[in-house]
Amino acid sequence: MKAIINGKCILPDETGDFKVREGLVLLYDQKIRHILEKEEFTSGSYAVDKTIDAAGCYVSPGFLNVHIHGCVGADTMDDDPEAIHKMQLFQAETGVTSFLPTTMTYDFKTLDRAFSHVREAMKRQDGARVLGCHMEGPFISPAKKGAQAEKNIVPADFTKIAPYQDIVKIITIAPEELHDNGHFIAQCHKHQIVVSLGHTAADYDTARKAIETYGAKHITHLFNAMTGLHQRRPGVVGAALDTDANCELIVDNVHIHPAVQRIVCRLKKNHLILITDSLRACGLGDGPSELGGQQVFVKGTLATLADGTIAGSVLCMNDGLRIFRENTNAPIEEVITTVTKTPAMELHLYDDLGSLSVGKKADITIFDDTFHIQRTIVEGRDAYLKK
Ligand SMILES: [Zn+2]
Secondary structure (H helix, E strand, C coil), rough: EEEEEECCCEEECCCCCCEEECCCCEEEEEEEEEEEEHHHHCCCCCCCCCEEECCCCCEEEEEEEEEEEECCEEEECCCCCCHHHHHHHHHHHHCEEEEEEEECCHHHHHHHHHHHHHHHHCCCCCCCCCCEEEECCCCCCCCCCCCHHHHHHHCCCHHHHHHHHCCCCCCEEEEHHHHCHHHHHHHHHHCCCCECCCCCCCHHHHHHHHHCCCCCCCCCCHHHHHHHCCCCCCHHHHHHHHHCCEEEEEEECCCHHHHHHHHHHHHHHHHHEEEEEHHHHCCCCEEEEEEEEHHHHHCCCCCCCCCEEEEECCCEEEEEEEEHEEEHHCHHHHHHHHCCHHHHHHEEEEEEECCCCCCCCCCCCCCCCCCCCCEECCCCEEEEECC
8 A cells, every 4th residue: 555644635524525634644555545644544554565745735636627639739539549648648747637538520430430549548547547538519509619610510319429328428519409308318318428518509598498407417618609698698608507507617717717717616616617628739839730620829828720719728737727726716625626526426436536535546636736736646556746
């Protein structure tokens, strides 16, 4: 077993909410085996073969990233088995222990190829774990396509995704395009696929019905590529904020103004999921890049298509957490919950990961007060270690 000492541990209290606790020792192998008071640890006889000194840093459950297209030159859609592997390694550098490589709106022949690379990556134990994928399109609205390719948008058809139900964990759809009395969403539920509303021109009533009546419980990058909040037409944003749907937020200050981050933080608490939605350009600096066959230009934190449309982000998860905390002044426990407990519960994985609890997988991220990652541990192995 290994022991982590001198950390500020972010742990669930008796109510299940996260609290920071100091003076604890965490013992793990592939799983978390003991969480002890320091005195209990020094007086006991635990077979520890390595002690890690967290030196006052936070010891947190590993982060989940449920919406990421690519990073360091690699993209989920690349016909290259190494692409997702590169993403696994880089995600670990940003404190992420599990993620959902996210597909774009393509034809099903190309998607099939991407899914087979995801399926292979799910078996790979190197860097961060691949849990499956988030399918962003092709069942979306041309009116809110954003950076998705319109020619590949098609009507929703569950038989098209049935062969991939072992891989697809979240699917983004436009509810106004369904016209099936909730049948498609029900089929997804039956196979434990989370349905997310996104790239949608739906009105409030249609979106609310999809959430409350049919059970869509996730919103893809809230505010971006959907009908906004108007006082007489509350739109998808209104439905998202007026229900318990879990809302993704890209917290790079490009997609979402700091004031809007604060508003959502107040309203959503345990139903907020921070994501990166990053492109292959993430981690590479300024210059030309590519997304879904279209050219992208990156300058600083802004990535745009030729016509100026925002094309996703170049955000890293640990930077997003820092930006969100700076903007909202939310307690660290709340900020961390958005990338651990909330997504793990939604994906029916909270029995296994998403908190530092005895018996769960040893997915642990150690970071300092400015969210610089010191060490990322995935199922007991070091997936990243700061040099
Ligand atoms: Zn996306």
